Amino acid sequence: MDGLFDLDLGPGETRRPSVLVVDDEPSILSALRRMFRKEDIDVFTAGSGAEALELLAGQPVDCVISDMRMPEMDGAQLLEQVRNLAPQTVRILLTGHADTASTIAAINRGQVSRYVHKPWNDNELVLVVREGLQTKWLAEERERLEELTRAQKEELTRLNAELEDRVKARTSELAQTNSFLELAHKDLRTTFLNAVRSFSTLIELRSPAIAGHGKRVADLARAMATKLGLSPSDQQDIVFGALLHDIGKIGMADADLEHSWAKLDLPARKRLQSHPHKGAAALMGLAELKNAATYIKAHHERWDGAGFPLGLAGEEVPVGARIIAICEDFDELQIGLLTGSKMTAAQAREVVLRGSDKRYDPKLIEIFEAVLDDPNWSSERGRFVGTEALRPGMVLGRDLHAASGVLLLAAGFKLDEPMIRQLREFELAEKKPLAVAVMDAQPLAQQSPAQQQQGQQMAQEQQQQ
Template sequence: MSQTTPSSVPSPAAVAAPQPAATLLLVDDEANILSSLRRLFRPEGYRVLTAESGDEALELIAAEPVDMVVSDMRMPGMNGAQLLARIREAYPDTVRILLTGYADIGSTIDAINKGEIYRYVAKPWDDNDLRLLVREALEGRRLRHENQRLSDMLAAQNEQLRQFNTELEAKVKARTLALSEALANTDKANKELKQAYTTTVRVFCELVESRGGLMTGHGRRVADLARSLGRLLGVGDADQQTLVLAGLLHDLGKIGLPDELLDKPFTQLRPEERGALMTHPVRAESLLMGVRPLAEAAKIIRSHHEHYDGTGYPDGLAGLAIPRLARILAVANAFDSLQLGTMVGRTLSPRDALAYIESNRGKRYDPEVVDAMIAIGAHDSAEVPSPDQRLRVGQLTVGMTLARDLVHAEGYLLLSRGFVVDQQIIEQLARLERNEGRPLHVYVLKNGGAA
């Protein structure tokens, strides 16, 4: 038995994101094979343990945690299939890879069935392929652990919300006893209870958007637009509050999904990626249903990807069978997502996004809600002075004058109306756009005159 450790000089990746080195256990009765594998994996920064038999491997893994076992098939005494089967029973979280010759196909099938191995590799192996296989397997294991950690954290916060709910209910009950039993006062107390939850919900929204990228500010914009649409459509105050909560939390089910999956346009996803992404409305509903004041918002979130013609998901609802608030949220979400470029593979201007929604009137979207969206869009357009033009950062030139305040998605002022753009400002805005991963639009005067 021998043990090697990585060089004492950390790699740049380790400096950027310090993590414990993954531990590999290599098992083979041939010393030269173990030496070759050790040389192959030492530069990767792994902590490498070696064993020359199945019994020796079981003693090692019992003494200290091991992330992955790479075992040869043919060994005296306990073969690789038997070893990996025993490791699966005792240490199911350990990744298992089998090295096998072409003559061992029957034993390999036995290892797959009993040991539930991650992959088998034919000998002689290709060094680059084996390195990549081990790296991908360990990364998959890390992602599973991270997803579990996020789920546990979310469950703990749900429990905090439940406790908060219990405390608020006690306060509301005490206050209601002191008030008139009139129905109007009861409704008022319920409304105050929902408003008290808004702050907590915003914490959840920050959790969703804390990963940065295209999701930053998306929930708040969708919530604001959904409330405006609801108000225009005559939705009551209580339902407007539900729309706000649903808008803030509609992407909660995306927690745990890979960043590259969230930033890729839906039309460019592979079938398996679409399948993973399409689970997020149901997952968000399941996370929120246990919190009584958010139960209605959870139902709306479940249905906000249903299409008016029945082609949406997750339930294939159509027309008036889709909850009305979900039909409103769907349009608000689409309008912002189209401008982010997460729906059709390119970023659209507000005008083009509105045209896309109008073209899907009665197909994807409720005609009544689309008409309200058009009314809001026409109103916004009427408020924009005709000499203004909306540009991307890459279209700015030195000397242009801002026609409107440039406000960050999080609400703070970047540049004020009337500011004259210079080269340094253009470079700073371009850097901000790259860092945040979403387009930045600037309104300037067409004639270049004073604002």
């Protein structure tokens, strides 16, 4: 059971969970301490409610298990005070079968998480504690993600205000900057996307093998959703779901993430199968990600109904989840996460095609093939060129930022002559060259040596920024 109680408290901060056991009978305390001896968990004991409160004042814990009947301060009174001191602490009450009225009082006053009748079953009590700690972790993780989103929105709002003040103070020669700011800030979903991209890197920090996996899945999912003719809002929800499809793996043990699916034993596979539900639960408090959470929960369902967690089949599976399933497997086959050995893109494509009408929606497999065969689609997201090499019809392969960090144009924007002219005027006004990543760009062989050298230099500078 090693690792089952490990808590991941965010980047750079981990610790073992802790439990405080409170009972006026030393034999009960000894029994409970022995019960947790094999678990990766810190156990503290207290012989009375007053002693427990004194310990909590200097040593916060994740879970309190208290007996109901104790002199001076009973379990209901203690858990009520624990609730006031640390509302997030998991509260569990041990009661006798004759303590019904007291148990009801504890539920009403202390809002206990669970109550367990004495004598207890060790395995049952361990499971109760484990479920309580997992629920506590999910709530804390959701709050952390929401706080991160709020902080990034506030910072972007502050930067926007500063930039607008600078634009107003400039001469008419810089008036074109306003059009970029209006375009960049017209839709608040652009701001939210930046936060989502930050979330998508959290799981990738756990394993170098999956670096960039979420981005690649999202790129292919966006291309499929576009070719399918879905609305822009539906496309964006699918991209959010693709970027965050593995976020439920954040709290899992490293051993479960370091091996391919083919090399995992049955218990590890079952643990890994819980990540769609955990990922959806972590995002349930964010209204902007409601649809994405639905796709995350269902992205391991299958067209033939043999998937998980709900065994949905056919069009019962949301279309966004069906798209993400194809894109995820296509990328994981290439990086070796499914079979343990890496495949070429052509080999991975053949494996995915064989899953048509079984794992995948056959109509979406046709869309998948059409995207891969489309010469305008590229997983490389274009090459860097200078503004003098831009031509109408080119599509941005990456977000375009000014040297100050301000977003000028989002990835996927199709350039026309007026916008190219504005970019060149902005570049002259700022006196800093722009490096633009485009698809359908002028072939490198057709560029002059000066253009090639300038493009390489600007690419290096932009990557450093």
